[in-house]
Amino acid sequence: xxxxxxxxxxxxxxxxxxxxxxxxxxxxxxxxxxxxxxxxxxxxxxxxxxxxxxxxxxxxxxxxxxxxxxxxxxxxxxxxxxxxxxxxxxxxxxxxxxxxxxxxxxxxxxxxxxxxxxxxxxxxxxxxxxxxxxxxxxxxxxxxxxxxxxxxxxxxxxxxxxxxxxxxxxxxxxxxxxxxxxxxxxxxxxxxxxxxxxxxxxxxxxxxxxxxxxxxxxxxxxxxxxxxxxxxxxxxxxxxxxxxxxxxxxxxxxxxxxxxxxxxxxxxxxxxxxxxxxxxxxxxxxxxxxxxxxxxxxxxxxxxxxxxxxxxxxxxxxxxxxxxxxxxxxxxxxxxxxxxxxxxxxxxxx
Numbered sequence: 001x002x003x004x005x006x007x008x009x010x011x012x013x014x015x016x017x018x019x020x021x022x023x024x025x026x027x028x029x030x031x032x033x034x035x036x037x038x039x040x041x042x043x044x045x046x047x048x049x050x051x052x053x054x055x056x057x058x059x060x061x062x063x064x065x066x067x068x069x070x071x072x073x074x075x076x077x078x079x080x081x082x083x084x085x086x087x088x089x090x091x092x093x094x095x096x097x098x099x100x101x102x103x104x105x106x107x108x109x110x111x112x113x114x115x116x117x118x119x120x121x122x123x124x125x126x127x128x129x130x131x132x133x134x135x136x137x138x139x140x141x142x143x144x145x146x147x148x149x150x151x152x153x154x155x156x157x158x159x160x161x162x163x164x165x166x167x168x169x170x171x172x173x174x175x176x177x178x179x180x181x182x183x184x185x186x187x188x189x190x191x192x193x194x195x196x197x198x199x200x201x202x203x204x205x206x207x208x209x210x211x212x213x214x215x216x217x218x219x220x221x222x223x224x225x226x227x228x229x230x231x232x233x234x235x236x237x238x239x240x241x242x243x244x245x246x247x248x249x250x251x252x253x254x255x256x257x258x259x260x261x262x263x264x265x266x267x268x269x270x271x272x273x274x275x276x277x278x279x280x281x282x283x284x285x286x287x288x289x290x291x292x293x294x295x296x297x298x299x300x301x302x303x304x305x306x307x308x309x310x311x312x313x314x315x316x317x318x319x320x321x322x323x324x325x326x327x328x329x330x331x332x333x334x335x336x337x338x339x340x341x342x343x344x345x346x347x348x349x350x
């Protein structure tokens with residue numbers, strides 16, 4: 001089933017989300033409702049990734065079935081040491097769908113920190129970005145009883161002692177002929193451990209339940225309501241809660257998530273013209289200063305023209321938010337205020 005990309009997710013979909021007990025239960029609903037809309041797109045890998053909602057749900061379920069076939073049981077800790085990518089998302093939601101609690105951290109963290117997190121969390125399965133991550137961890141793994149390890153890359157797997165090791169295609173193949181076993185869950189059940197940076201001591205695991213993660217899905221429509229198929233650039237680290245929840249929310253609403261990074265960001269902003277992008281203040285400040293620096297090189301008359309249109313744009317945005325009941329300074333506008341906002345939009349729209 002596919003849906004026109006010119007509409008918002010239905011109230012029926014939102015009400016279905018209210019009934020969910022696990023964050024991974026979103027994807028079968030999304031597959032049914034959003035069908036052939038592209039969910040994940042990564043233009044910077046070869047071959048380029050373009051996964052529809054149907055394909056995303058299929059791959060998440062297959063990854064979950066693979067983990068179960070390899071012996072992952074409900075409540076097992078699965079360490080996921082990798083950075084933002086479509087495969088990260090499949091491993092994240094696949095491990096949760098399999099009934100596990102995943103433990104996330106960047107592959108760029110020091111080997112000592114990653115080894116500490118492995119041991120502290122009681123992880124028995126290790127999923128890493130690539131062979132380089134596994135190699136730097138190898139000297140510290142001898143005392144950690146891991147059941148098996150896997151790469152999210154397609155690199156050939158070298159010998160790593162007694163522990164079983166697979167690459168992404170191999171682990172994915174485990175679920176090719178089996179079906180996922182449904183795991184009993186409830187909103188209070190632990191879904192993930194997100195470790196702090198450890199700047200004031202050893203990193204601490206923050207426990208987030210399925211209910212914690214699902215809350216953002218049902219609460220965010222009060223702030224932002226994207227249209228189906230609208231584009232969001234994904235740049236935030238998914239081992240931080242904000243980046244992860246931004247991804248979950250916009251994907252639950254039928255948007256197309258496009259992966260980018262610092263090196264490609266400016267080009268991707270121009271190429272894909274995203275409707276949304278979650279970020280930290282420092283990145284917005286850097287972009288803003290870059291734009292302002294370019295404007296300051298323009299003649300005074302052109303600078304005045306640019307600032308005039310910026311002012312019009314700001315007034316239009318505020319009017320639109322007021323009409324939608326999303327203006328943070330006026331969340332319950334009166335009838336006359338809505339009328340005035342609509343009139344401003346008509347006048348300023350051109």
